[in-house]
Amino acid sequence: MSIIKACIFDLDGVIVDTAVYHYKAWRLLANELGFDFSEQDNEKLKGVSRVRSLELILQWGGVTKTKAEQDELASKKNAWYVGMISHMTPAEILPGAKEFVETCRQAGLKIALGSASKNSGMILEKVGITYLFDAVIDGNKVSKAKPDPEVFLKGAQALHVAPAECVVFEDAIAGIEAAINGGMRSVGIGSPEVLGKANLVVSGLNEMSLEKLNAL
Ligand code: G6P
Numbered sequence: 546m547s548i549i550k551a552c553i554f555d556l557d558g559v560i561v562d563t564a565v566y567h568y569k570a571w572r573l574l575a576n577e578l579g580f581d582f583s584e585q586d587n588e589k590l591k592g593v594s595r596v597r598s599l600e601l602i603l604q605w606g607g608v609t610k611t612k613a614e615q616d617e618l619a620s621k622k623n624a625w626y627v628g629m630i631s632h633m634t635p636a637e638i639l640p641g642a643k644e645f646v647e648t649c650r651q652a653g654l655k656i657a658l659g660s661a662s663k664n665s666g667m668i669l670e671k672v673g674i675t676y677l678f679d680a681v682i683d684g685n686k687v688s689k690a691k692p693d694p695e696v697f698l699k700g701a702q703a704l705h706v707a708p709a710e711c712v713v714f715e716d717a718i719a720g721i722e723a724a725i726n727g728g729m730r731s732v733g734i735g736s737p738e739v740l741g742k743a744n745l746v747v748s749g750l751n752e753m754s755l756e757k758l759n760a761l
């Protein structure tokens with residue numbers, strides 16, 4: 546394997562814990578439609594696009610909607626979600642995340658964001674870490690969802706590095722698969738049972754170090 550030149554970070558669940566806001570907003574929508582869904586079901590929405598998340602939720606509730614109605618529902622959820630994240634502060638950065646990205650930068654590594662969220666830019670601004678990223682590839686710049694590697698390949702391209710020189714940090718299995726599909730190494734953030742396909746699994750970026758990174 547070639548030397549590591551860049552790190553690509555997913556946002557939700559890796560840098561910030563926005564899953565709780567996504568869950569709250571989707572639940573409000575489901576409740577309005579007359580059903581509810583569990584926290585376990587919510588796990589299946591991690592790393593999944595807005596449109597696909599809505600399709601899954603409607604399936605769980607046994608509800609059928611036209612494409613136009615689905616667009617309206619997705620917009621409604623997003624408006625609630627944006628209302629919630631507009632109150633985010635730097636205190637909501639996950640433990641060790643900012644420090645580890647800073648350590649990587651100081652070591653001369655290039656840094657990109659690779660997220661499915663169309664709200665990435667706003668979240669980075671709210672928690673005050675936009676300056677840490679050399680490139681931001683988010684849901685507005687990709688058309689194929691993870692496990693397609695598009696988001697990470699565009700990240701590598703923006704950083705002018707080869708896929709084999711990148712390490713991806715992801716909390717979703719679809720994200721780890723996307724890294725593998727793109728020919729990149731990966732670090733899973735979460736439990737080894739779920740993210741076992743990654744080269745290394747840690748519970749959070751507070752457990753990462755340059756030594757661990759270079760040993761991948
Ligand atoms: C991330 C989250 C998903 C979310 C997706 C789209 O991948 O893990 O839960 O559905 O982004 O986010 P958006 O902010 O564009 O609705």
Ligand code: MG
Pocket residue numbers: 555556557558559591592715716717
């Ligand atoms: Mg994620």
